Amino acid sequence: MEKHASPIIAVYPGSFDPITNGHVDIIKRASGIFDRVIIAVAEALHKNTLFTLKERLDFVEEAVKDMENVEVKPLRGKLLVDFCKEVNASIIVRGLRAVSDFEYEFKLAWINRRLHGDIETVFLIPSEEYAYLASSLVKEIATLGGRVDGLVPKNVAEALYRKKEEIKRKGTGEVHEQSL
Numbered sequence: 001m002e003k004h005a006s007p008i009i010a011v012y013p014g015s016f017d018p019i020t021n022g023h024v025d026i027i028k029r030a031s032g033i034f035d036r037v038i039i040a041v042a043e044a045l046h047k048n049t050l051f052t053l054k055e056r057l058d059f060v061e062e063a064v065k066d067m068e069n070v071e072v073k074p075l076r077g078k079l080l081v082d083f084c085k086e087v088n089a090s091i092i093v094r095g096l097r098a099v100s101d102f103e104y105e106f107k108l109a110w111i112n113r114r115l116h117g118d119i120e121t122v123f124l125i126p127s128e129e130y131a132y133l134a135s136s137l138v139k140e141i142a143t144l145g146g147r148v149d150g151l152v153p154k155n156v157a158e159a160l161y162r163k164k165e166e167i168k169r170k171g172t173g174e175v176h177e178q179s180l
C-alpha cells in the first residue's frame, strides 16, 4: 500500500540529563517499530542541566552505538514539530511511566498536534523494572552517595559519581523538560 512506501521516521525528544536505562529501553522498543529513530537531545536551558549538551549527546551516542537505525541530534532554539519537519519525521515517541507522567504528556501531545496536525505522538511503556526511573532520581541518589549501577549505562554512572558535589550545588533539575 502506498501509505508504507516511505520509511517511517520517529523522533524521541528529551533532555537526557543523563540518559538512563529507562530511556534506553524506550529507544530499543522504538527502534524495533520504526524504520529510523532520531533522538533529539534538547538544550533544555531552563533545566540548569548537570551535563552540558555535548556531554549528554556523547552519552546517548555511546548508549545507541550498536543500534543501526538510531541516530542522535541536538535540539536547540526551535519547536520540536519544526525539528520533526526538518528530518521528515511523522512520529514523536514519548515514554510513559506511572500515572504521574500522564497529564503532562497528554498536554504536550495535544499542543504538538495543534502546532502540527500531521505528526502523531506515540507512547511507549518501559519494562517494569524502569517504571519509576528518572534522570532526576539518579542524580539525587548519586548526590547522597548511593549506587546507580543498573539504572544508567556504566560510563554515565562513573560520571555521576565524579559530579557528586556539583549535583549538590545545582540540584537535580526536576522540572519538566523542553518538549515543544
Ligand SMILES: Nc1ncnc2c1ncn2[C@@H]1O[C@H](COP(=O)(O)OP(=O)(O)OP(=O)(O)O)[C@@H](O)[C@H]1O
Pocket: 013, 014, 015, 016, 017, 020, 021, 022, 023, 026, 093, 094, 095, 096, 097, 101, 124, 125, 126, 130, 131, 132, 133, 134, 135, 136, 137, 173, 174, 175, 176, 177
Ligand atoms: N524510565 C522511563 N521509562 C519510560 N519513559 C521514560 C523513562 N524516563 C524518561 N522517560 C521518558 O523519556 C522522555 C524524555 O524524558 P526526560 O529526558 O525528561 O527524562 P526524565 O527521566 O523524565 O528526566 P527528569 O527527571 O529530568 O525529568 C519523556 O517522554 C519521559 O517520560
Ligand SMILES: [Mg+2]
Pocket: 134, 175, 176, 177
Ligand atoms: Mg522528565
